[in-house]
Amino acid sequence: MSIASEFKEFAVKGNVMDLAIGVIIGGAFGKIVDSVVNDLIMPLIGAMIGKLDFSNLFVVLGQNPNNLTVLAELKKAGVPVFAYGSFITVAVNFLILAFIIFMMVKQINRLKKAEPAPAPLPTPEDVVLLREIRDSLKK
Template sequence: MGMLKEFREFAIKGNVIDLAVAVIIGGAFGKIVDSVVKDLIMPVVGLVFGKLDFSNLFVVLGTVPQGTAMTLDALKKAGVPVLAYGSFITVAVNFFILAFIIFLMIQQVNRLKRNNPEPAPAPAVTPEDIVLLREIRDSLKRPPSNA
């Protein structure tokens, strides 16, 4: 029963929940970056290098059955081994863009931390009885007034 209690305490700690939320958001963010790379960046890169579709860049490593189309999908469905380097290029670009975006985010967080220094701690509040005792002490130290 002790291990179950320890696990429950571990699972409901804030760090575990924060990690779970980060993984979920990271997965969704990865899909967005994947779409940006595949749908926006790779077509432009492909146009610059003269190839319109990087996903169909491959090298056939085996024999192609008669009547099989020479596309990556058709070759994979036919069970032909292919070296799909175009897909690798897309994934590598995806990784570098994601890493660069994370770098920019961390850079901004660090800059915000530097611009907002911790406020100075508030001075300690002196209890009222101490203030009154100091006033009495100070009044006793003053020379008598000649009135």
């Protein structure tokens, strides 16, 4: 079997195609969750805490020659920063995404039909005869 035919056989298997579709949908879904977190949830959390903007929480680790105060400007200037606000946003993003995936898997498992228990195998005839003999001897 040539490499090309082996690859073709591998690529057209159902699991590989399912994985590819899952990755594409997951990427698009990730963008939606990013938007929900960055545009809806984090501003609400910031408003509840006191007009706090998580995207601009950082600690400057090096020299700040121009006394810049915006994270994007500091990164553009090459100043090393410890951007823990970005991490908080990404962590909240992950928790929301993990919870949504958990709920989806839970729902899918609930929708799956429970497999019926396999029917018991018929008892062999010799075992039935031996039980009858045993029961008659007990009497």
